[in-house]
Amino acid sequence: xxxNGSSTAPKNAxxxxxxxxxxxxxxxxTSDGTLEIVKxxxxxxxxxxxxxxxxxxxxxxxxxxxxxxxxxxxxxTNPATGVATITGNTITIVGQGTVTVTAAQQxxxxxxxxxxxxxxxxxxxxxxLPDLAVQNITADKSSIAPADVVTxxxxxxxxxxxxxxxxxxxxxxxxxxxxxxxxLLKQTQFxxxxxxxxxxxxxxxxxxxI
Numbered sequence: 001x002x003x004n005g006s007s008t009a010p011k012n013a014x015x016x017x018x019x020x021x022x023x024x025x026x027x028x029x030t031s032d033g034t035l036e037i038v039k040x041x042x043x044x045x046x047x048x049x050x051x052x053x054x055x056x057x058x059x060x061x062x063x064x065x066x067x068x069x070x071x072x073x074x075x076x077t078n079p080a081t082g083v084a085t086i087t088g089n090t091i092t093i094v095g096q097g098t099v100t101v102t103a104a105q106q107x108x109x110x111x112x113x114x115x116x117x118x119x120x121x122x123x124x125x126x127x128x129l130p131d132l133a134v135q136n137i138t139a140d141k142s143s144i145a146p147a148d149v150v151t152x153x154x155x156x157x158x159x160x161x162x163x164x165x166x167x168x169x170x171x172x173x174x175x176x177x178x179x180x181x182x183x184l185l186k187q188t189q190f191x192x193x194x195x196x197x198x199x200x201x202x203x204x205x206x207x208x209x210i
Contacts, residue, residue: 131160
């Protein structure tokens, strides 16, 4: 057999003139015909991903073609700018909005183009969290001696962006004025049924034995 004059059987899509020859002195013969190898179809799969938030890390979009040919990724955002960017298969979050990711594979000499696959997600505002800070620490004595009892007062302030459940551990330490190691004097679990709103504080105090 020859295929377009070559004895090597074709592997790629196309039309090939086939000649079959019998080299036998008793039964010589030849015949010809046409071999058609059609392009194969292919499909794209893309891993699902959920909604994101402003501040989330860049993430990879995993998409693959059944042909194993490279997949091209693109995005369309709403609004058109300031939402997200894509480099290669990595999406970087910029701001709030919606993002539609399209995966495409245009085919080659052996594969038809794949049907594009799309997936959309929403980028939500940054997650708002409470942030507790100890402020305005005072003591009722400026100098102390062993076995003294000192009343320590402070404010527990919420400097975050969301209300905080009032349930935390309070620790009182003693540390030399010049720095260095500190000593834990008391530890208390403090809680109640309320919430500490943003910008608010609780006045706290406790007695410790030196």
